[in-house]
Amino acid sequence: MRFDTPLTRLTGIRLPIVQGGMQWVGRAELASAVSNAGGLGMLTALTQPTPEALSAEIARCRALTDHPFGVNLTVLPTRSPPPYEAYLDAAIAAGVPVLETAGLVPADFFARAKAAGMVILHKCTTVRHALSAQKRGVDIISIDGFEAAGHPGEEDIGGLVLVPAAVRALSVPVIASGGIGDGAGLAAALALGAAGVNMGTRFCATAEAPIHPAIKSALVAAAEGDTNLIFRPLRNTARVLKNAVSNEVVAIERRPEGATFEDIAHLVAGSRGRAALEGGDTDAGLIWASQAVGLIDDIPTCAELLTRMARECRDRLNAAAAACHDA
Structure with missing residues (x-):
């Protein structure tokens, strides 16, 4: 076609x-x-x-x-x-x-x-x-x-x-x-x-x-609501898959006293995301994903x-x- x-x-x-x-x-x-x-x-x-x-x-x-x-x-x-x-x-x-x-x-x-x-x-x-x-x-x-x-x-x-x-x-x-x-x-x-x-x-x-196949399986298992928006307070919004790391980032950003990038830098490091993608640990780092995960089966x-x-x-x-x- x-x-x-x-x-x-x-x-x-x-x-x-x-x-x-x-x-x-x-x-x-x-x-x-x-x-x-x-x-x-x-x-x-x-x-x-x-x-x-x-x-x-x-x-x-x-x-x-x-x-x-x-x-x-x-x-x-x-x-x-x-x-x-x-x-x-x-x-x-x-x-x-x-x-x-x-x-x-x-x-x-x-x-x-x-x-x-x-x-x-x-x-x-x-x-x-x-x-x-x-x-x-x-x-x-x-x-x-x-x-x-x-x-x-x-x-x-x-x-x-x-x-x-x-x-x-x-x-x-x-x-x-x-x-x-x-x-x-x-x-x-x-x-x-x-x-x-x-x-x-x-x-x-x-x-x-x-x-890693485990990351692919996580995308298949996710629904359309299984993403987090992070960096909102920093005016640099990013959409990622919900996991332990992104949930922790959101929790830190929602503290009453606010948060700086330095507060979350150790969580969002690119090296951690790469390790997750290559190693298969879905909670090892950020996994970037859109709401299209709800359409993947x-x-x-x-x-x-x-x-x-x-x-x-x-x-x-x-x-x-x-x-x-x-x-």
């Missing part, structure tokens, strides 16, 4: 489904499997310890697929920033066709990527930020609803409103992100005017995802998942069309 949307035309993929960049998860095994299944796989640049390691990972992905894939580069304020420019240089030098960006991306990053012929997909949580990114030349906006894992912003707007609002305001294609885990979600996104979807959590529960291969989603999407859209009749 093949779809024809601005997303598929710009990126050369068959199905309008993007695997978003995820720290520690966006590796060659997963990205190549998504691309081979007809979607757009995404390597996460900062999962690799150095730009040179990213170059090697890109080469490894190319050995596993001859279909398009991208590289995610998320730029965040930090006391000791990684060499973002060198990671971008590695992706450009390797001829990666798509760059997924998020965060505080410098304007010259967009300019350099465009000059190299890359399609730029930028993730935003508000329409005003999306408009700003459009002015800076991005090709596709991924708009993240409040349902999303990671950092869904501070305005708490769900995708049912945010996606069509972005479609109305923007002239570049919009793809829907946050809480999407099946073909019905893809159909809904297309009906709202989006050119496709961006999924993260759903791809964590696939056979090819490079994380199996651990298919990426090919099985995308084939099923395409079929479900077609069936839902056909059923919706059949329900409409002239008076």
Whole structure:
């Protein structure tokens, strides 16, 4: 099955489904499997310890697929920033066709990527930020609803409103992100005017995802209410799976005297989250997850998942069309 949307035309993929960049998860095994299944796989640049390691990972992905894939580069304020420019240089030098960006991306990053012929997909949580990114030349906006894992912003707007609002305001294609885990979600996104979807959590529960089987099983077992919002008092809201660590973070943040980042830093360290993903202890660290966990009930291969989603999407859209009749 093949779809024809601005997303598929710009990126050369068959199905309008993007695997978003995820720290520690966006590796060659997963990205190549998504691309081979007809979607757009995404390597996460900062999962690799150095730009040179990213170059090697890109080469490894190319050995596993001859279909398009991208590289995610998320730029965040930090006391000791990684060499973002060198990671971008590695992706450009390797001829990666798509760059997924998020965060505080410098304007010259967009300019350099465009000059190299890359399609730029930028993730935003508000329409005003999306408009700003459009002015800076991005090709596709991924708009993240409040349902999303990671950092869904501070305005708490769900995708049912945010996606069509972005479609109305923007002239570049919009793809829907946050809480999407099946073909019905893809159909809904297309009906709202989006050119496709961006999924993260759903791809964590696939056979090819490079994380421990116990973590995948935890995602299958979780319901839609089994996520926590942390960092709310810090105005840096993040959605993660409910577990001992995230429950403790929430409890600390709710203390009457308040909390600082230093109060929870030992709990939210990235090294602890990586250990959880790789070791399988679901209470060892933060596990980033969207409300789409309520839609996950199996651990298919990426090919099985995308084939099923395409079929479900077609069936839902056909059923919706059949329900409409002239008076």
